[in-house]
Amino acid sequence: MTDKNIKEIEDLIKIIAKLPGLGPKSAKRIVLKLINNREELIRPLTNTLAQVYKNVVRCKVCGNLKSINSNCICSSKKYDQICVVENIADMWVIQGSGIYKGHYHILGGTLPSFEGKNSGNGLLIESLVNRVKKNSIKEVILATSASIEGETTSHYISDSLKDTKVKITRLAKGVPVGGEIEYLDDGTLHSAFKNRASIS
Numbered sequence: 001m002t003d004k005n006i007k008e009i010e011d012l013i014k015i016i017a018k019l020p021g022l023g024p025k026s027a028k029r030i031v032l033k034l035i036n037n038r039e040e041l042i043r044p045l046t047n048t049l050a051q052v053y054k055n056v057v058r059c060k061v062c063g064n065l066k067s068i069n070s071n072c073i074c075s076s077k078k079y080d081q082i083c084v085v086e087n088i089a090d091m092w093v094i095q096g097s098g099i100y101k102g103h104y105h106i107l108g109g110t111l112p113s114f115e116g117k118n119s120g121n122g123l124l125i126e127s128l129v130n131r132v133k134k135n136s137i138k139e140v141i142l143a144t145s146a147s148i149e150g151e152t153t154s155h156y157i158s159d160s161l162k163d164t165k166v167k168i169t170r171l172a173k174g175v176p177v178g179g180e181i182e183y184l185d186d187g188t189l190h191s192a193f194k195n196r197a198s199i200s
C-alpha cells in the first residue's frame, strides 16, 4: 500500500515501526487504518499526542509521570514506604497485582554491572536518598530485577542509604535470575513481595 512518493506516509510508517512489539508490516497496517479513519482516529490522536507532549512530564524527584499543572503525588507527606523500581512498566505491573499500595520511586534504568560505585549514571538515586531523609520513610523496598545490573543497582542504593536509619528490603529470590519484574506473573510477584528480606 505504500506509495514511495508520499514522504509523509513513509515517515509515519518508520515512526510507528519503532514502537514496542511492532515491525514494518504491522506499522503499515496501522497507518492504513489511520488513513482510512481520518476524523475518528487521526484527528483525536493528533490532539491527544500534542496534549501528552505538552502536559505530561517525568517528576524530577520520584521519576513518575505527572501533569505539568499539578503537584506530583510524591510531594504528599503521608507515606512511609517507598518501592524502588527500574521503570514505569515495572510499577504498573506491581500496581496491577495489588500486592503493594504505597509510593514508588522510578530510577529510570539500572547501573551497568561493570561500573559499580560511580556517580549513579543519571538515575534518580540521589533524589531517593533525599526523599528518605526529608520524609519519615520507614522502609525502602528494592524491586529492581534479579539481573546482574539490577543487583548492582540494588547494592549501590543500599550503600547510598547507609547513613539513614531506613529499613531496606529486597524482593525475595522467587524472581527468576535475569528475570524482569515486568514479565512476572502475579503469583511470583506476590510471594517475592511477601518474602522480601531485610538487607540493612
Ligand SMILES: [Zn+2]
Pocket (backbone or CB within 6 Å): 059, 060, 061, 062, 063, 064, 072, 073, 074, 075
Ligand atoms: Zn514525584
